[in-house]
Amino acid sequence: MAHGHDEHAPIEHEAHHSHAKLYVIIFFILLVMTGIEIAIPIINKAEIVVKQVEVALLLGLMTIKGAIVMMFYMHLKGDRRMFGTLFVFPIVCVLLMMLGFFALFQPELW
Amino acid sequence: MATDVSTLHHAPAKQRRGWLEWITTVDHKKIGIMYAVTAFLFFVIGGLEALLIRLQLGTPQNALLTPEAYNQVFTMHGTTMVFMAIMPINAGFMNYFVPLMIGAGDMAYPRMNAMSYWLLLFGGIVMYSSFVFGGGAPDAGWFAYAPLTSTTYSVTRGMDYWVLGLQLLGVSSLAGSVNIIVTIIRLRAPGMRFNRMPLFVWMSFVTSFLLIFALPSITVGITLLFFDRNFGTNFFLPAAGGDPLLWQHLFWFFGHPEVYIMILPAFGVVSEMLPVFSRKPIFGYEFVAYSGVAIGVLGFTVWAHHMFATNLGVIADTFFAAASMLISVPTGVKIFNWLATLWRGELRFKTPMLFSLGFIAMFVIGGISGVSLAAAPFDLQVTDSYFVVAHFHYVLFGGAVFALFGAAYYWFPKITGKMMSERIGKWHFWILLLGFNLTFFPQHMLGLQGMPRRVWTYQQNQGWDFYNLLSTIGSFCIAFATLVFIVNFIISLRKGAPAGNDPWDAATLEWATTSPPPAHNFDVEYIVHSRRPLWDNKYSGEGRGMTINYDFHPHLPPPSYAPIIFSFGLFVLAYGMLNLASAPLIGIPIILVALAIAFVGMNRWVGEIAQDPVL
Amino acid sequence: MPNRSPAKALLRPTATLLLGSVVLAACGQKTPQTTLNPASESTRAIYNLSELLFWLGVVVFLIVQTWLIVSIIKYRQKDSSQVPTQIHGNTKVEIAWTIVPAIIAIVIFVFTFDTIRKIEFMPDEAAGNTLNVKVIGHQWWWEFQYPDIKDANGKPLVTANELWIPSGSYIDVKMTSVDVIHDFWIPGLAGKRDVMPNRESGLWFKADDVADGAPGVFWGQCAEYCGGQHAYMKMRVVVASPADFQKWSTEQSQVAVNTTLPESFTKNCIGCHVVRGTNAAGITGPDLTHFGGRMTIAAGTVDNTREHLYAWLDDPDAVKRGNIMTTAIKADTLTEAEINELVDYLESLNPGTSVKGQQ
């Protein structure tokens, strides 16, 4: 019972299937979203929508971007559940604590 | 990693002899012993500081200590007991017993495990070297409220040593916790599902998560503090717009989970000992395990109950009062389940059992005063008074320390192969119980009579003299009890009766191997079928608790110098950082040397990983 | 309770212990800083809450310890070869004792919330019957300002370490600190409140009525560790009847009763201290205008007597080590004659209304 090595590995493994195409597509999606993010504050200088909506839009985009990076670039999609749990649980906790902190102690930031 | 692992299996590991064996060891059992011994030494040092405190307060207007000396002593007492005594004793027991209890050969990362230990030792040395090099020890209390920690009000270098010592201890704890978590997730024996793990393993698991989630907060806090003191920032300096309350949030967001980090392993130990000495299974395993998880989760939502006096406002007061009271529910569940474990058992009053029962009796008192502190208005009267001092000593001494002494008696036979003296052990228990209550019960009264904590002296005729005297007398009983323990330890180590594999007729896997266990822990692999594999094999029939896989090749990494070299690099780095702002011509060369040492260690380490793919 | 006799056996020592401490408090022992003798609406509300907490605590304590002791007596091992019935749990029972602590917690919470409401919100009737007080924390003494009461110069009245308030009025306290965090605590009148730099915190309280000519004295102390002399950052609060308070505040807002500064005062003291009506206008130290009438020296460190004052002026570091006055006055700074001159002068600054020496 060695640590972590179930498979008594032969030196040459069969090559995995390449996902390069998918990664490039993901990259362009992220790129477009970042572009929108950058554009929003510039467009909204004229106060087309209230600041709160702008912030909500930005946070929403940020969350989606983050989720995409985690799922595809960090391979959480399709990987074992344990890894995702170890990482996503703290993220959810931190977000809740931040909400709680600002709601209770810095309400003027809303 | 290209190396075929199977060729390594029976390669004889180079064993070094004498003290080199300890310096280079990556064996979780040796590391566990070093942890426990170091932590006990710090416990004794912290205890001596406590005696100084009690001597000073034994009589009103005593001039034994100057205010400056007193403030350093109580700060170091708190810091030592929290970070260098209770936490590492817990870590020592976890190190030694988590792998054994889950039937593993070692921790997940043996070398990183060694590094965790060395950083504990070096962190402690950094902190205590402030007495010699810093012009004085830290003096702002263990929770170091800003702006008292600023260079204006804390003029010695003590607080800088405090910050850097804590940084090293923090890295140590972080690495240790990741190690425990991975060990538990990945190295459990076949069949030992999560809901079959011994409760000590459960509590170690929860504790480790609390640590990795709570530590970053104080890491940020002390880094900001270090910048304030050395590089001219103003995070906590009100004169320049900084916010002392930010420190309190960052500190207590760590500090409250820290309380559970200290007590949960004690809960785990007691949940192991009570069933063994009652000869029954724990009552309501799931409730005991999950209430530990619940305490851990709720522990992150209550930090501001340490800050009621700062005028949080009605909404925050209400929220944190409610959340804090909620914690009494899972805690109550645990206590009732322990009591139910005793019910209709066949109780054997060996020393570990006495300490477990003492733990329940004392911890309940701390729990009751804890719930009352959660009631925000009452807290406004007694917070920062001796009532709080009494409360947390009932929790951390009456709770954690009692449980850990019990654990020492319980596991000593496994670690050394010899029994501890029952007769001396019982003396130890009764003297400690008496001394503990004599010391800390009067402090409830002191708090209610209006005595604030952290005062270096007090005037007579305030109704405080008698209780303070009692408390001081009690503290010497505690010291004497600890001396009795040390005597018992030494005598038993030399002449203790042989223990055999399973002296207590216990239930968990650590008792299935020899005492002391061989370097690879187990000669065979156990396939676990129940929560009490050993017990069920003994009492329900061979094979009911566990079966044996003989086709098993234990593998251990060889001893290594890398962890101590790397840790030593970080140790030197701390002194470089200390001088960076005040004397860059000294600081920068030290930092470069330190980085070079750390690089040598890291390089060795990476090379060893390539030979033997374990961190 | 399942078994009566052990419960009784436990009750007696508990009662003895409790009674013992009460007796201890009653016979001759002064407890000027106790939380157990509330003398204001808010501390009484807290005291009532703590009684509830205490009795619930006693019940829980008795249940657990009785259960523990009964188990120890009843189930001690009789036959080492016997294995007891292996009971793994009982979901119904466990749910029950999850719910019971929850109910206790809810009960405590309801009363807690009620008390929070009572002590945090100042009642409407306070309007028109409020005295504003500003508390300023210093390392290690207290400055009190009365924004509603003007002194001879038209500025708010300032005193130090001795706070006079009228009974029956709502005292609205606002506080801040000039250095580190302190904590304002008069156990008989109000719970703690942190006194923080660069921030304003506040609390209110209403002291119970006292008779004319019989003011009540309450001891208070800084409760947040604030450095070297945290132990000697004390204060006295004098609750006077409205008439007495009126008299006191009128006297206090006058200039000093003796405005002829001795030479040694001009030489050594005016940089840090104010004596209204003279050119002593320093603001680092406490206002000394009516010093002679105060009860204590150096923030409650010693009683205000000639001997103590002499010792204090002779070597402040020996009385209260590390306090800020030691930066100006060392053991050999003043001659005996100068000290006596200063003592004479300072003790003469007594306008009349004082509770000095009668605590």
Added chain:
Amino acid sequence: MAQAVVRDIDKNDPGRGLDLRKLGMWTFLGSEVFFFGALVVTHLSMRGVVAPSSSKANLDVTGVRNLFGDNVLTSILAFILLTSSLTMVLALDGVKTNNQKRFRFWLGATIACGVIFLGGQVYEFYHIVHEGVTIKNMMFGSTFFFVTGFHGTHVAVGVVWLVSLLVSAIRHPERYNAGNYMAVELGGLYWHFVDLVWVLIFTVIYLI
């Protein structure tokens, strides 16, 4: 036979067969989430504070934020870090498909992106300090440099890590192949995490 029993008994265990080091990496990253969480809370609650006695007291948040222009530089940095994430995942794809050349090329590209990012950050810091905002003289500067500085430190650590990986890959190509890519995957996880933090910082500090 015994092995078969083991496999069977472990079938539903969530920890079964997980790679030890990858498990540790994810656990560590979970802790890092709390670290950056604490930093961001500090920044958000302090950045608006105007010091009573600061030399730049008249420069409020809006004033400081104008220094960033329309975030042109930062947007370029965001673009570079995003690209580095793509190149990193392509490097891993390279090693997984036993394509040493692609592996090394994309790894090198990732390092280059990291170095350019660090250079850009140094330039940005220089620019802002030049405008009179330092870590000492105002709260916005303190928290801004603190948060972005810590992120930059993480990037720097990542660059060192990837460089040592590249050196090792050139010296011992036999250690990196479709059956042995964990070292690359771990470096990648760390690198993507640093990118993830930038996604957060970019939005919260620069855009909001």
